[in-house]
Structures are given as C-alpha cells and as structure tokens.
Amino acid sequence: MSSLAEKLSTIVGAVFAAQDLPADLGVVRVSDRPDLAQFQCNGAMAAAKVAQKNPREIANDLVARLKENGDFAKIDIAGPGFINLDITDDYLAAHLAAVAADERLGVSTLEQEQTAVLDYGGPNIAKPMHVGHLRAAIIGDSLRRIMSFAGYKTLGDVHMGDWGTHMGMIISEYIKQGRAGEIMQIDLADDMAVDGLMQDLGEIYPKVAAACKEDDARKREAQDATVKIQNKEPQYFALWQKIKEASVIGMRNNYARLKVHFDLWKGEADVHDYIAPMVDDLKARNFAVEDQGALIVPVKRNDDNKEVPPLMLYKSDGGVMYGTTDLATIVERVKLYSPAKIVYFVDQRQHLHFEQVFRASRMAGIAGESVELTHAGFGTMNGPDGKPFKTRAGGVMRLDDLMSMAIDKARQRIDEAALAQDMTDDEKEDVAHKVAVAAIKFADLQNQRHSDYIFDLDRLTSFEGKTGPYMLYQAVRIKSLLKKAEAQGDVPSAGFVLRDEDRPLALLLTEMPDAFDAALRHYMPHHICEYAYKLANTFSSFYGSCHILSEEDEALKASRLALCALTCRQLETALSWLGIDVPERM
RNA sequence: GCGCCCGUAGCUCAGUGGAUAGAGCGCGUGCCUCCGGAGCACGAGGUCGCAGGUUCGAAUCCUGCCGGGCGCGCCA
Numbered sequence: 211m212s213s214l215a216e217k218l219s220t221i222v223g224a225v226f227a228a229q230d231l232p233a234d235l236g237v238v239r240v241s242d243r244p245d246l247a248q249f250q251c252n253g254a255m256a257a258a259k260v261a262q263k264n265p266r267e268i269a270n271d272l273v274a275r276l277k278e279n280g281d282f283a284k285i286d287i288a289g290p291g292f293i294n295l296d297i298t299d300d301y302l303a304a305h306l307a308a309v310a311a312d313e314r315l316g317v318s319t320l321e322q323e324q325t326a327v328l329d330y331g332g333p334n335i336a337k338p339m340h341v342g343h344l345r346a347a348i349i350g351d352s353l354r355r356i357m358s359f360a361g362y363k364t365l366g367d368v369h370m371g372d373w374g375t376h377m378g379m380i381i382s383e384y385i386k387q388g389r390a391g392e393i394m395q396i397d398l399a400d401d402m403a404v405d406g407l408m409q410d411l412g413e414i415y416p417k418v419a420a421a422c423k424e425d426d427a428r429k430r431e432a433q434d435a436t437v438k439i440q441n442k443e444p445q446y447f448a449l450w451q452k453i454k455e456a457s458v459i460g461m462r463n464n465y466a467r468l469k470v471h472f473d474l475w476k477g478e479a480d481v482h483d484y485i486a487p488m489v490d491d492l493k494a495r496n497f498a499v500e501d502q503g504a505l506i507v508p509v510k511r512n513d514d515n516k517e518v519p520p521l522m523l524y525k526s527d528g529g530v531m532y533g534t535t536d537l538a539t540i541v542e543r544v545k546l547y548s549p550a551k552i553v554y555f556v557d558q559r560q561h562l563h564f565e566q567v568f569r570a571s572r573m574a575g576i577a578g579e580s581v582e583l584t585h586a587g588f589g590t591m592n593g594p595d596g597k598p599f600k601t602r603a604g605g606v607m608r609l610d611d612l613m614s615m616a617i618d619k620a621r622q623r624i625d626e627a628a629l630a631q632d633m634t635d636d637e638k639e640d641v642a643h644k645v646a647v648a649a650i651k652f653a654d655l656q657n658q659r660h661s662d663y664i665f666d667l668d669r670l671t672s673f674e675g676k677t678g679p680y681m682l683y684q685a686v687r688i689k690s691l692l693k694k695a696e697a698q699g700d701v702p703s704a705g706f707v708l709r710d711e712d713r714p715l716a717l718l719l720t721e722m723p724d725a726f727d728a729a730l731r732h733y734m735p736h737h738i739c740e741y742a743y744k745l746a747n748t749f750s751s752f753y754g755s756c757h758i759l760s761e762e763d764e765a766l767k768a769s770r771l772a773l774c775a776l777t778c779r780q781l782e783t784a785l786s787w788l789g790i791d792v793p794e795r796m
Numbered sequence: 797g798c799g800c801c802c803g804u805a806g807c808u809c810a811g812u813g814g815a816u817a818g819a820g821c822g823c824g825u826g827c828c829u830c831c832g833g834a835g836c837a838c839g840a841g842g843u844c845g846c847a848g849g850u851u852c853g854a855a856u857c858c859u860g861c862c863g864g865g866c867g868c869g870c871c872a
Contacts (some may be wrong), residue, residue: 243815252814255852265852289815290852334872374872433870504870516799517868525870532872559866561800589801590866597865629832645834656820657809661802662865669808669821673834676809676820683834691831728812740810743819754827754836796834 211316214305214720215239215249218295222251225275231257231268238295240721247284247294248717254291265291302716303706309719310704310776315783317723320361324550327543328354331368331465331472332556335457336380336411339464340606341599341665345588348654348789350555351470352735353586356787360730365547366472370461372454373478373535378436379418380411381449385435390449396456404456411453437529440482454479464609469647469789478535485530485538488576489523497574498523509569521566536567540576540583551582553733558587558660586733589662599665616646616671623673629795641793646671648678648790655788656739659732676743678790681781684746685792687753688778695759695771702775703768715752715773718745722780726787735788742784749777 215238223236235253242250254272258265269291276285276293284296309316330350333343354366384390396403422429438446458475465472489505492498498507503526510518521533543549554564564585571577593599600606620642624630630638653670657663673679695701708716725741728734758774761767782792 239812241815246815250815255814258852292815332872371872376872502869506869514799518799519869522870527870529870531870558801560872562867563872587801592865623834627832627834658811661809664808666808672821674821675834677834679834680820683832687832687835694831732812736810740819747819750835751837753831757830759831795832 211308211312211314211723212318213316213723214297214302214717215724217305218249218297221279221281222253222272222276222293222295225272226253226257228275229268229271231261235260240717241294243294244714246288247286247296249295249297251293251295252291254287254293258291269293299708299713302713302720303708305720306706306716306776307704309722310772315722315780316720317359317726319359323361323363325365325547326357326362326551326553327365327367327547327549328357328553328555329367329369330354330555331366331370333368333461334371334374334376335454335461335477336377337415337457338408338412339461339609341609341612342591342606343609344468344612344650345591345654346555346557347465347468347470348651349586349588349659349733349735351789352651352655352738352787353553353555353733354471355789356726356730356735356738359726359787362551365474365549367474367476368461368465368472369539370458370475370477371532372450372457373440373482373530374532375432375436375529376415376419377439377450377453378434379422379432380415380453381439381446382431382435383414383418384449385445386431390445393449393452396452398452398455398459404459407453407456408460411457433527433529437527440529450479467613467643468609468650469791476539478532478539481535481538481542484541485523485534488538488541489534492523492574495574497570502526507570507573509566509573511569518562518566518569521570533563533567533570536563537570537576540567540571544577544581549581551584552577553582553584553586555586555588555733558589561585561587584733586659588659589657591665592662593665612650612667612670613646615667616649617642619671620645620649620673620679624796627796633795641796644791644793645673645679645682645796648682648785649673650678651789652678652681652739655735656743658736659734679796681742681746681785681790682792682796684749685778685781685785686794686796688749688774688781689792689794691758691774692771692778698759700759700767700771702772703765704772705769706772707763707766707769709766711752711756712770712773715748715777718748719773719776719780722784725784729787738784738787742781742788745777745781745784749774749781 218238219236222238223233226236227233235257236251237253238249238251240249241247254269255265257268266287269287273285273287273293276282281297281301282295283298286294288294328350330346332346333339354364358364384393396407398404422432435446439450489498492507498505504522505524506520506522508520522531523534524530543552568583577583591599624638624642650670722741725737728737758770761770785792
C-alpha cells in the first residue's frame with residue numbers, strides 16, 4: 211500500500227506516459243490551496259518546457275484523458291497550468307477502508323530485511339549526564355523506532371566514551387590522592403555508595419581538567435595514566451572498570467527514565483582489541499604512515515576545496531584517539547553485524563571528524579561500498595542568549611533535574627484536574643511520567659535536525675499548544691469517546707460515509723505514509739511531528755464541529771466512530787515512532 | 797585564511813522550484829444546559845538579511861555582500 215497521493219501519482223503518471231511525457235512529471239500532491247482542490251499536479255508546466263509547447267495546451271490534453279477515469283469528482287486547470295483534482299467520496303472512502311484494514315496503516319516495508327547500526331549515545335563515563343545528551347538520544351531513538359517499523363533490524367549502540375583522556379585524569383588523581391583502595395572497596399549494589407562516587411567524580415573532574423590545562427606536568431601524568439589504562443595495567447585498569455560499572459548504573463537509569471532504548475551497551479574500550487590488528491593492516495598496506503611521532507592516515511584528496519587533516523591513529527605519546535576507536539568500531543560492526551547502514555546521531559560540530567573516519571574506512575575497504583555511512587548531525591543546543599546552553603550557575607543542567615522538573619509539573623497538573631481523583635498514586639505517577647517524556651521529546655523532535663536550537667525550559671515543560679501533552683490529550687480524548695461508544699453499544703463501521711465535516715480529517719488520514727517516508731529517508735523525525743500535530747489538530751476541529759455519540763444517522767455515527775478509531779491508531783503509532791507513549795487517561 | 801551551517805511574524809520554529817509564505821507562544825474577540833476547555837473558532841502581526849542572476853514561476857537554485865554560529869593534527 212501507499213499514500214493516496216502516491217496512488218494518484220501512479221494514475222496521473224500513466225496518463226503523462228500515454229502522451230509521451232515523462233511519467234514522473236505526473237506526481238500528485240496534496241493541494242496548497244484546499245479552497246480550490248484536494249490534490250494538484252504541476253507536471254504540465256514542466257512538461258511544456260520539455261515538449262516546447264504551451265503548458266495549458268498540454269494540461270488540456272492530459273485532463274481530457276484523466277476525465278476517462280471515474281475516480282475523479284472534479285478536474286480543472288488553473289493559472290499557468292496547474293491541474294487541480296478532487297476525488298470522489300467513494301474513492302476516498304475505499305482508500306480509507308483499506309488503510310483501516312491494514313495493520314501497518316498503509317506504510318510500506320522493506321522487501322528484504324537489512325541491518326542498521328545506530329549510534330546515538332556517546333555519554334562519557336564518570337560524568338553526570340546533562341541536557342547536552344538529550345538531542346542525540348531523542349533523535350536517534352526515534353530513528354531506531356522508525357527504521358524498525360520500516361523493516362530494518364536495528365541495533366542502537368550507546369557507544370559510551372570510556373577510553374579517553376578524561377579517564378586518565380581522574381584515575382591519576384585518585385592514585386595521587388592515595389584513594390585507589392577506597393574506590394575499589396565500593397559495593398556497586400549499594401546505591402548510596404555509588405551515588406557518592408558519582409558525586410565525587412563530578413567534583414574531581416573539573417578540578418583535574420583545570421589543573422591539566424594550566425600545568426603541563428600534570429597533563430603528562432594524565433596522558434601517561436590514559437596509556438596505562440589502555441594497556442590494561444592492573445591497578446589502572448581495575449580502577450577504570452570500577453568507575454565504569456558505577457557510571458553505567460546511572461546512565462542506564464537516565465536513559466530508562468527518558469524511555470530511550472539501546473540494544474548494545476558498548477563503549478570505546480570494547481574495540482580495543484581490534485585496534486592493533488587494524489593498525490598493522492593499515493601500515494602493511496601503506497594507508498597508515500608515521501608523521502611527527504604520530505601514526506596517521508592521510509585522507510585528503512586532490513579535489514578537496516578545503517584542508518582535510520589526516521586521521522590520527524596513535525598520538526606521539528602512544529595513546530589512541532576517538533578517531534582510532536571510531537574506525538575500529540566500524541571494523542567490529544561490519545564483522546559482527548554486516549550492516550547495510552551505520553548512522554551516527556552526533557553534534558554537527560563533529561562533521562569533519564566523521565568525514566575523516568569515513569574516508570579512511572572507505573579507502574582501506576573497512577566498510578565496503580554497500581555499507582552506508584552517515585553522519586546525521588544536529589545543531590547545537592543554545593541558551594536564550596544564542597550561546598551554548600549553560601545554567602545560571604555556569605554549569606550544564608543535569609538530565610535528571612530536567613526530568614524531575616517536567617514530572618513535577620505534570621503531577622501538579624494532574625492534581626488540579628478533576629479526573630485524577632480516582633487515580634491511584636501509581637497511575638498518577640505513570641501518567642505524570644508519560645506527560646513529561648512527551649513534552650520533552652516532542653519539543654525537541656519538532657525542530658529540524660540540522661539547525662541549532664534554543665533550549666528553553668518553559669517550552670520543554672509546556673503542555674499547551676503544539677506540544678507532546680496536547681497530542682496525548684487528543685488521543686486520550688478519543689479513547690474516552692470510544693469507550694463510551696462501546697458502553698452504549700455503538701461500534702465503528704468498516705466503511706466510511708463522508709460529509710463536509712468529515713472530509714478534512716478523512717483526507718489527512720491518507721497522508722501518513724508520506725510523512726513516514728520523509729522522516730525515514732532524511733533521518734528527520736520532525737516530519738512525523740508535523741503530521742501528528744496536524745492530525746491531532748484536525749481531529750480537534752472535527753470533534754468540535756459535530757457531536758458523534760448523539761448522531762441520529764446510524765451509518766454516519768458508525769463511520770465517525772471509525773474515523774475516530776483510525777485517528778487514534780494513527781496518533782498512537784506516529785507518537786510511538788517518536789518514542790512517546792499514550793496513557794489511557796490523563 | 798579555508799570550509800560547513802544558519803538569517804522567515806514581537807519570541808520559538810515549519811516550509812520536497814509553483815497559486816494568497818504557515819504553526820505554536822504572546823496579544824485581541826468570541827465559545828462550557830452536549831462526547832474530556834491540556835480545547836475550539838475568529839482577528840491583528842511579514843521588504844522571507846541585502847543586491848544581482850537563472851526560470852513562465854524563487855523563501856527554496858547560482859553568484860556577491862552583510863550579520864550570527866561552528867570546525868580546521870596529537871581533547872571528545
């Protein structure tokens with residue numbers, strides 16, 4: 211199945227072909243001018259250019275043929291050569307019935323399953339998670355859901371930063387302070403102790419980082435410790451492991467609270483054993499060369515219009531960099547999963563880094579031509595001043611705090627609502643959590659992926675207007691209506707009867723596959739947000755313009771219930787692609 | 797210096813070369829004897845940064861400026 215516009219494109223395309231015009235010019239889309247028509251085709255004007263003819267003349271010929279098709283209620287030509295189309299209610303109703311009968315709601319699926327590895331985590335261990343981690347998690351997890359629905363076998367990898375210099379800083383500091391034994395004593399099953407360690411890490415890290423910046427000797431100690439960890443020297447490695455395990459506990463909690471899922475909990479360290487063989491191989495094949503004491507892979511090309519620095523495999527101090535682990539991670543992923551795609555949801559600022567890694571990977575044949583490597587970058591999260599977001603204290607807001615604020619606000623709202631009186635505390639808590647997640651995710655996902663965006667706490671925890679909670683509200687309202695209908699013995703019909711009040715909603719319900727395809731193709735969930743919002747909003751108008759349960763015409767009532775049911779399914783499905791769950795009531 | 801991204805309503809943002817550029821917030825006016833008002837309807841608010849060009853047609857494509865953000869070898 212496909213969207214209605216796609217179906218009409220096939221019909222109109224065939225008519226173009228019959229006139230010896232390119233069939234793809236027959237593409238039909240939802241009209242920009244709903245006051246004039248339901249659908250439009252602009253191909254006659256483009257065809258005029260190709261055929262060197264008058265566009266209206268071409269349009270006339272096309273329209274004459276199209277009129278043989280009884281599924282169009284109205285066909286006319288406007289302006290320079292727009293072909294405006296209305297379909298018959300019968301055709302629309304039949305299409306809608308097919309969508310309703312399809313468990314996939316008309317969205318097509320991959321013919322053959324392919325594996326996609328998605329990289330959307332990247333938090334560093336030993337540091338608390340903050341709002342800067344939000345975008346990658348939310349966008350990546352949404353794409354994981356979208357791609358799964360499209361038929362991919364998806365593997366979301368948290369790919370945490372556990373192998374870098376920051377670990378060398380921290381561990382060298384603990385050893386200097388003589389606290390290694392104390393750290394090793396910590397019982398990971400003891401929540402208080404783990405919290406204490408995380409707190410301590412949060413205080414130590416900025417201090418050491420500052421010290422390393424000022425003092426070269428201190429910096430060398432940290433670099434030295436980093437190499438020792440990477441060489442798995444017992445004391446260093448054991449401390450590293452302890453800190454990592456403690457960190458992962460908090461990380462899992464944070465992601466669970468956000469309802470962001472990962473299939474793989476790997477880190478940079480996990481590919482360590484791939485590095486040496488990979489480097490040997492690259493050296494043997496002359497891709498890797500020594501330069502200024504470091505080992506690099508030159509990746510610049512003659513046709514470059516900019517400087518592309520080499521990918522660095524080993525620093526002159528013998529340590530590896532994240533380019534090294536990223537390249538080795540491709541080795542591992544190709545070997546273990548044979549993916550068709552590897553997609554990275556990482557800040558746009560790292561675009562050059564990925565270009566270097568991808569080039570090296572292509573040159574050396576680590577990822578064959580059949581493997582798509584994409585950096586689906588996103589813009590920086592800025593504060594209201596347009597600069598990278600900082601709290602008033604100068605730090606970055608913790609993810610935990612943001613979640614708590616949103617949940618508190620939702621809880622407060624629920625307490626105000628009269629409906630909440632018969633909810634148990636557990637149900638209230640569950641609803642508050644769902645509302646908070648919906649608010650945060652929808653606020654983020656509705657932004658186009660590339661551009662920077664302003665982090666606005668009020669907007670992120672707002673429940674009115676174009677927000678997640680608004681969407682939940684509309685879905686819940688439909689559920690409530692359908693329950694009432696069921697209780698009074700009314701059932702939705704399998705077919706549709708369409709009056710003027712029903713048509714806008716009916717037409718919109720045929721568009722979901724287009725929004726899905728756009729989001730999938732470009733790794734951009736905001737197309738789904740647009741559709742979901744339009745659907746919720748159009749439903750709300752529909753709901754306001756006719757009273758469904760008291761409708762006396764039984765066929766019309768059953769049809770309207772079917773529209774409600776389909777709207778509800780589409781809303782829940784679209785929201786599920788965004789990682790948003792709909793409660794039964796709120 | 798070179799390169800990438802962005803300039804659309806007071807604010808935050810959508811806008812696959814097409815008709816009269818759209819939402820939300822905020823502002824103004826209506827709407828609860830009826831299915832959930834976290835709502836609905838209506839209104840005010842625009843030199844789409846500026847200037848050229850391509851095109852029957854440009855917010856969209858090209859060029860040049862102006863303004864903002866970011867990146868460019870041993871952090872990630």
